Amino acid sequence: xxxxxxxxxxxxxxxxxxxxxxxxxxxxxxxxxxxxxxxxxxxxxxxxxxxxxxxxxxxxxxxxxxxxxxxxxxxxxxxxxxxxxxxxxxxxxxxxxxxxxxxxxxxxxxxxxxxxxxxxxxxxxxxxxxxxxxxxxxxxxxxxxxxxxxxxxxxxxxxxxxxxxxxxxxxxxxxxxxxxxxxxxxxxxxxxxxxxxxxx
Numbered sequence: 001x002x003x004x005x006x007x008x009x010x011x012x013x014x015x016x017x018x019x020x021x022x023x024x025x026x027x028x029x030x031x032x033x034x035x036x037x038x039x040x041x042x043x044x045x046x047x048x049x050x051x052x053x054x055x056x057x058x059x060x061x062x063x064x065x066x067x068x069x070x071x072x073x074x075x076x077x078x079x080x081x082x083x084x085x086x087x088x089x090x091x092x093x094x095x096x097x098x099x100x101x102x103x104x105x106x107x108x109x110x111x112x113x114x115x116x117x118x119x120x121x122x123x124x125x126x127x128x129x130x131x132x133x134x135x136x137x138x139x140x141x142x143x144x145x146x147x148x149x150x151x152x153x154x155x156x157x158x159x160x161x162x163x164x165x166x167x168x169x170x171x172x173x174x175x176x177x178x179x180x181x182x183x184x185x186x187x188x189x190x191x192x193x194x195x196x197x198x199x200x
Contacts, residue, residue: 022136022144025050025082029101030129032119033108039101042087046098048175050082050133053150053185077182080131080152086163086174102160102178109156128154131180147189154183 025047029035058073089095108119109127119127131152136144159179 016138018135018147019138022138023050024132024134024136024144024146026132026134028129028131029105030108030119030127031125032127033101033104035101035104039097042098043084043101046085046087048083048085051080052133052135052148053080053152053182054078055185075184077184079158080155080180080182081177082180083175083177086176099160099176102157106157106160122154122156124154128156128183131155131182149188150185151188152180152182152185155180157181 025044027040027043029040054077056076056078058076060071060073062069062071084098086099087095087097105127108117110117117127122128124130133150133152134146135148135150137147139145157178157180159177161177161179163174163176
């Protein structure tokens with residue numbers, strides 16, 4: 001099919017495009033952690049950067065008469081990483097709410113000193129939880145319309161990065177990254193969290 005190479009033809013196809021800075025992240029902490037609503041809300045607000053999840057299909061290479069025949073293998077899912085601003089103190093809090101919530105989560109999986117765990121089952125009632133990544137579009141709505149929702153299933157954090165401290169780090173806000181293991185993800189249209197749409 002012929003596609004117009006003119007600027008107007010390009011604009012007609014790309015339309016408004018999709019902006020990487022229009023997104024929303026919703027991390028649902030395991031219920032057993034008793035994370036407060038305030039911490040839940042802050043996690044979404046202070047998420048500086050995230051990513052739409054990736055996945056891969058493995059390849060089985062079979063030698064045949066001097067050639068390599070490629071056969072589709074098993075699907076794997078990459079780790080998912082997000083970066084957060086470190087919240088400061090106020091009249092009712094000493095700050096570090098977001099980081100402490102993730103530290104609490106990892107501590108429940110394996111404690112620092114005792115090498116034991118308060119949450120031992122990888123389930124929704126144990127140490128895993130869901131993460132929603134919503135792609136927004138520019139619109140008249142202050143919240144922005146959701147055009148795609150990715151649901152990352154049965155996730156848990158395996159790394160909380162260090163926060164670098166230095167005398168010459170002026171005019172900056174501390175930030176840290178959290179790396180999650182992901183069992184699999186599904187995608188829905190708009191605010192839906194249904195399975196991946198065939199052919200999408």
